[in-house]
Amino acid sequence: MSAMQKFAWFNLAVVLLSLSVVLSLLPIVGAQRAQVGLVILGLFGLDPLFLRSKRGRTVFDERDTLIQRRSVIVAYTIFWLGLFAGSGLAALSYGLDGAVPVSVIMVFPAYAAMVLLAVMSVATLVQYGWR
């Protein structure tokens, strides 16, 4: 398994763990407080550890760059589609004259990062063949 695959699996695991913590807290502490589970996303900070060089071995080459570039394009496309769909949903949820709560705005970047990294990771793993 290449460094990029480990990187993608790790990011996917962090997203799934974070989502599962939020969803399991939801019925206990309510929607607003359940968002504390998003702190798990801080583990993304460990990402650079996967791409450090090991005893002079190449861990990232031109094929990885190409795969990463394609994954970023896929993730970016999905992100913008999601953003526009989310904007439409906000109008449906809160009404055209309604007000979006600040708490929703606060967690938005975390969910945006989650979508970006999850899509990027899946696209990366698909290109490597999941192995």
Place this chain on the structure above:
Amino acid sequence: MARKSPNPLENRIRRLRFDHGEMTQQQLAERVGVTRQTIIALEAGKYTPSLLLAFRIARAFGVGVEDVFQYDDADRGTAAN
């Protein structure tokens, strides 16, 4: 009708590795500065290398690029007249 191979670039990397003292994929990868997974993908015909990498691989074996990579232009309508 013959089925076209998805990758028109064929290579003899595996053959050349064995001809060069059974060089391992890792040894070749280290020589040309890529990961072992890229060598595996190249040998399987799942990845087309950059021109620079193609030259590096050929130099690692001490041969020309066309001794390692062969472009199959049959039935593709792209051959120069």
